[in-house]
Amino acid sequence: MLATLLLALAQTTPHAHEFPAILWRSADEPSELQRSFGAVCISRTDAIEGLRAAGVDFLVFNAPGRDDLHLERDQPAWEARRKRWLAERDPTLCRREPCLADPTTLERLRTRLAESLAARDGAFGLGYSLGDEVGLTPGGVPEEVCTCEHCEREWSLAHAAETAPIPLRLADIRTDAVLRSVFDGHLAPMGRWLERREFHQQQLVFLLEDLARQVHARSRPAGLLGISGQSAFGGVAVEKVLPFLDFLECYRVGNARELALTLRRPEQRLYLTIFAKEGLHVATHAVWEHWMQGGDGVFVWSEADLAQRPDVAKALLSTLATIRALPRFKPQPTGIAILHSGRSIAAGWLRDALPDGSTWPQRFQSWQEEHGSVETARRAWLDFARAAGAMPGALPIETLTPEHAARFPLVIATELCVVDPADLARLRAFRAAGGRICVDGTFGWIRSTGEALEESARAALAESGTLVEPPEGLRTRDLGQRVTEEQRAWFTRNGASLAPVETAPSESACEWTWTWSNAGERTLVAALPRKGDGVERRLGLRPVEGHSIHWLHPKDGTGWSVTIPAGSAAVFELREAR
Numbered sequence: 001m002l003a004t005l006l007l008a009l010a011q012t013t014p015h016a017h018e019f020p021a022i023l024w025r026s027a028d029e030p031s032e033l034q035r036s037f038g039a040v041c042i043s044r045t046d047a048i049e050g051l052r053a054a055g056v057d058f059l060v061f062n063a064p065g066r067d068d069l070h071l072e073r074d075q076p077a078w079e080a081r082r083k084r085w086l087a088e089r090d091p092t093l094c095r096r097e098p099c100l101a102d103p104t105t106l107e108r109l110r111t112r113l114a115e116s117l118a119a120r121d122g123a124f125g126l127g128y129s130l131g132d133e134v135g136l137t138p139g140g141v142p143e144e145v146c147t148c149e150h151c152e153r154e155w156s157l158a159h160a161a162e163t164a165p166i167p168l169r170l171a172d173i174r175t176d177a178v179l180r181s182v183f184d185g186h187l188a189p190m191g192r193w194l195e196r197r198e199f200h201q202q203q204l205v206f207l208l209e210d211l212a213r214q215v216h217a218r219s220r221p222a223g224l225l226g227i228s229g230q231s232a233f234g235g236v237a238v239e240k241v242l243p244f245l246d247f248l249e250c251y252r253v254g255n256a257r258e259l260a261l262t263l264r265r266p267e268q269r270l271y272l273t274i275f276a277k278e279g280l281h282v283a284t285h286a287v288w289e290h291w292m293q294g295g296d297g298v299f300v301w302s303e304a305d306l307a308q309r310p311d312v313a314k315a316l317l318s319t320l321a322t323i324r325a326l327p328r329f330k331p332q333p334t335g336i337a338i339l340h341s342g343r344s345i346a347a348g349w350l351r352d353a354l355p356d357g358s359t360w361p362q363r364f365q366s367w368q369e370e371h372g373s374v375e376t377a378r379r380a381w382l383d384f385a386r387a388a389g390a391m392p393g394a395l396p397i398e399t400l401t402p403e404h405a406a407r408f409p410l411v412i413a414t415e416l417c418v419v420d421p422a423d424l425a426r427l428r429a430f431r432a433a434g435g436r437i438c439v440d441g442t443f444g445w446i447r448s449t450g451e452a453l454e455e456s457a458r459a460a461l462a463e464s465g466t467l468v469e470p471p472e473g474l475r476t477r478d479l480g481q482r483v484t485e486e487q488r489a490w491f492t493r494n495g496a497s498l499a500p501v502e503t504a505p506s507e508s509a510c511e512w513t514w515t516w517s518n519a520g521e522r523t524l525v526a527a528l529p530r531k532g533d534g535v536e537r538r539l540g541l542r543p544v545e546g547h548s549i550h551w552l553h554p555k556d557g558t559g560w561s562v563t564i565p566a567g568s569a570a571v572f573e574l575r576e577a578r
Contacts, residue, residue: 024302030054045119058125064113069134091171096146127221140234140365147171191450197346223247229256232349255394262393269296276305281567284319285532288569292526331515333393336496337408343418348374374415389498402433409495419444438468504540521576528569
């Protein structure tokens with residue numbers, strides 16, 4: 001019975017290639033679930049004859065192999081080395097195994113990638129993933145790696161032209177010492193510490209770019225999975241890898257997805273992983289949310305979990321069929337952007353870690369994401385903007401130009417700990433082009449060289465005009481608490497466009513996420529309850545003068561109101577009356 005139902009749903013789904021659902025498979029032979037979802041992840045040299053015969057597409061994951069780029073925290077060798085280092089703080093233990101700067105590591109990755117590219121007679125499906133949750137350390141764990149001879153040589157070459165001060169060795173730039181210095185009020189050592197963080201990030205980026213070139217030389221799509229964005233000690237800088245990738249799968253962590261949605265080219269695909277174990281309505285809610293943000297498809301974890309939850313499988317396939325039948329919808333972040341700075345993330349981590357003392361290696365990235373000053377401020381702004389009806393984006397400060405003022409009239413400099421003179425010049429040029437800047441929290445604690453800057457930075461920026469003050473209640477607002485009319489007015493007053501419709505409070509008792517896309521005389525709009533809690537919702541809209549509404553999903557809307565099934569979204573056209 002289930003197999004018949006799944007196949008029926010799959011067969012009534014048009015344009016599956018436009019929003020693919022890629023299943024993490026459990027069985028090598030095509031199953032009914034694999035046929036129904038239409039695409040699966042396969043390993044480097046897996047055969048595809050059975051998949052092709054069954055009409056199932058594929059994506060090759062970990063095409064250069066897994067272990068070199070994805071380190072596991074539960075590996076005995078890693079745990080033993082870290083335990084010794086925590087006890088002894090011996091810099092000779094600060095080695096990544098394998099080192100990303102070691103030529104043999106790159107050669108091994110290239111060889112394995114070549115094997116993947118040569119397999120299956122050149123058939124490549126949806127593309128090749130260069131890795132999953134890749135990084136310098138396992139999960140971004142704070143570690144002083146890598147100070148091996150290869151890294152020291154690369155560091156020395158990078159500073160060969162410097163005359164003063166004499167560059168330190170990587171092994172001499174220790175977080176313990178920098179924390180003590182900053183705690184005592186001496187900020188200068190942070191300059192080299194921040195440079196070291198950037199040096200290791202660039203090692204990873206250069207290696208990934210080399211592998212992407214190898215894939216592109218065969219005219220194949222290359223991408224990355226499991227990206228959470230750059231952290232102080234690990235992660236992947238979305239803004240640095242996106243230019244040479246064809247697809248990216250970002251977790252809903254930090255601002256990784258906002259950066260990808262803001263910076264990507266139209267042809268680049270952005271995926272999201274859906275977890276079946278989270279439950280029926282959470283899973284379908286996540287699919288809708290990704291589609292309405294402009295996403296291009298999903299990974300589904302996993303075939304084994306779905307086999308235990310046929311209700312989730314049925315609901316996901318039904319949701320995918322509905323989405324694929326809707327008109328093309330490609331909303332883009334616009335109106336407001338949160339400024340991003342990898343250096344500020346690292347500096348914010350160190351500032352937060354000052355009370356930790358020698359226990360700083362236990363400040364894992366998962367904790368930092370929940371409690372860090374930079375991270376919580378960023379999350380508050382993104383949540384607040386969405387609750388107000390905006391489509392917020394993210395912009396690296398080093399890419400900010402006067403031209404951005406047309407797309408993002410308002411930018412938010414929240415907890416921007418590291419500000420250089422070049423950054424101030426960019427902000428002033430943005431202001432001169434008509435953009436507005438809201439400074440929230442720390443601004444310019446230091447320059448990237450470690451010099452103190454805060455008071456002079458604010459003053460220098462204020463000289464070019466009045467800075468926008470943050471809205472009242474930003475940090476104290478609870479999720480689910482309604483945004484006030486005055487708070488909404490703050491966004492529109494400062495140039496941030498909001499959804500072209502408003503809810504009628506008497507009919508809509510929850511908060512909504514809104515996205516929209518203009519197409520001539522009509523605007524396609526999507527609304528989704530902020531929580532996927534399995535509750536049926538009523539959406540009532542205030543009529544828009546001079547416009548009519550046409551409900552696309554659900555189709556049984558009456559006038560300006562509709563009842564939305566649990567875990568689903570409302571999609572409609574707003575049309576100008578003739």
